[in-house]
Amino acid sequence: MKNYFKGMIAFCVSGMMALALTAPVFADQTDAKAYITKEFDMPVGTKIPDAGTTFTFDMSAVKKDGGNYAKTISQKSITFTDTDTKRIIDVNGAGNDHKIYRYLKSTPLLSTEEVNQFKADGPGVYEFTINETLGNEEPKETEDQTNHLKTTTKMTYSRAEYKAIVYVKKDNTNNNYISDIKVTKEKDDQGNTVTNGDAKKVNPSKPDDNIPGSGGLRFVNTYLKEIQDTSTENPDPVTPKADNPTDPNEARDKIFSVGKIITGDLADQNQKFAFTVKVTAPALANVSSKQYSAKIVTADGTQDGETLTFTDGVAQTVSLNHGEKLVFTDLYVGTAFEAQETDRDTFYTSTTYARLNGGIPAQKSKERELVTGNVSEGTDTVVVVNTRNSNSPTGIFVNNLPYILIVLGVLAGFVGYIAAKRKSEER
Structure with a gap:
């Protein structure tokens, strides 16, 4: 009997499984x-x-x-x-x-x-x-x-x-x-x-x-x-300031520029400093050996020398003195740039600044840092400020010597007068 019931149960389970498989x-x-x-x-x-x-x-x-x-x-x-x-x-x-x-x-x-x-x-x-x-x-x-x-x-x-x-x-x-x-x-x-x-x-x-x-x-x-910069007239003169090296209102800054400011009481503002600059078109432009125009513009707005030609992806050296800027006049938005001052003058302290996409100026480094980035639709500028100041005085400066001698002469005369007066009184 037990075997009979077991067989019936197995048969029912098998039937239910078959129905489940065939049911819609x-x-x-x-x-x-x-x-x-x-x-x-x-x-x-x-x-x-x-x-x-x-x-x-x-x-x-x-x-x-x-x-x-x-x-x-x-x-x-x-x-x-x-x-x-x-x-x-x-x-x-x-x-x-x-x-x-x-x-x-x-x-x-x-x-x-x-x-x-x-x-x-x-x-x-x-x-x-x-x-x-x-x-x-x-x-x-x-x-x-x-x-x-x-x-x-x-x-x-x-x-x-x-x-x-x-x-x-x-x-x-x-x-x-x-x-x-x-x-x-x-x-x-x-x-x-x-x-x-x-x-x-x-x-x-x-x-x-x-x-x-x-x-x-x-x-x-x-x-x-x-x-492309299409201006035919010189930009307005500017007064380069070490405390505002990347002035956003400067007329020379239109696309991408690299500038130099020399400051300090011992600074030689006629001294030139070398920069290495490279521009590379965005890969999407699919260009090779393309050339770009740039010029060195002084603080008074005039061009210094001939227009320069930069080849795509090739670094080039330019020299700038106080107030000068290397100004590019035609570039793709997205052009990759590299800029760095390469001269090393131990008498000067260098500080690198950058203002990218017309934004807030940023101090990049207290050295001659390599600045890299991409040209934006705003203005992009890199400026290196070189400072040379005299140390705190510990001796006599030659340019102050005449005044010191006058003071010493007056003191000597006064001392002599007092001494002579005392001698006359003792007599």
Whole structure:
């Protein structure tokens, strides 16, 4: 009897398990999602225009199961403003000229209405391509007549193309749902056909730092700015001050400059000090051996010597005396710079100052420190102050000797007078 009941129990359990395996699943199926991601890169220091920048994406005609499909997918758009979150990326860890601002945003590939339309039109395979709307890539020039600065901007659009395949199936309750959205990369950002199978596969999710390859349905755009000083007249004279070496109101500072101030009661303001200066265009500019103009401008606003030429990425030595500045007249925003005083005169104490992006002046070092950075859309200046003062007097200075002799003479005469008077009284 016991064996009989054991057999019945085993039979019932087996039957229940079989029913569980074959029973329909009544949970709602979640529609698969995909996102278009826009990556917007520019050299560090570059600002997005105040009005913002909008990118749009076009969808081709949709095919269902290889045939024509009457419905269309709307154009999508993504807008960036300067207040959006950005990251500073050191591309390949290659230095300041490879530092960029990177903006990332995503938008759904399909709107809620389009998802519902696919489901309403029944199971099948829907296919279409996605491209970015190309804008004007010609350099655009704007002139600031007040400050005599010309800005040239250049936008590079993505020529990438992606193919999306949307699968609509029926679930166990006979309702339609989007089971999957597969995306392949057909062309890269330069418009070249992608043939490698692994390179074609992308993950069309939102970007996520914790998921490698996420945000794969991505269009990459770059943005560059170049600033040129167009003034034809000398700047207003200035009085260099050791207590305000990076005066933000100085007319000579427009893009990037390197200056010298010599101060102290023993200082020789005609003495020249050597500086090593190097400028390197941002890697996004994709230039090599480009040349830049610079000039040495005195405190009274006149140019000292001929215009200098700097080659991209090549350090050059210049010599400056009191009140002079090396002033660059054309540079990309984001240009990496290096500046350092290289002369060592033990009679002088050196202090290096920097004011970057028109901000608050900062004392960089009490030495001849190497200052590095990136040219901004504000003014960037590096100034080294050399000070030579006399020590506290412990002896007689020659220039005071005549006065000392006069005082001593008066004292000697007075002492002589007293002595003579006493002798006459003793008699």
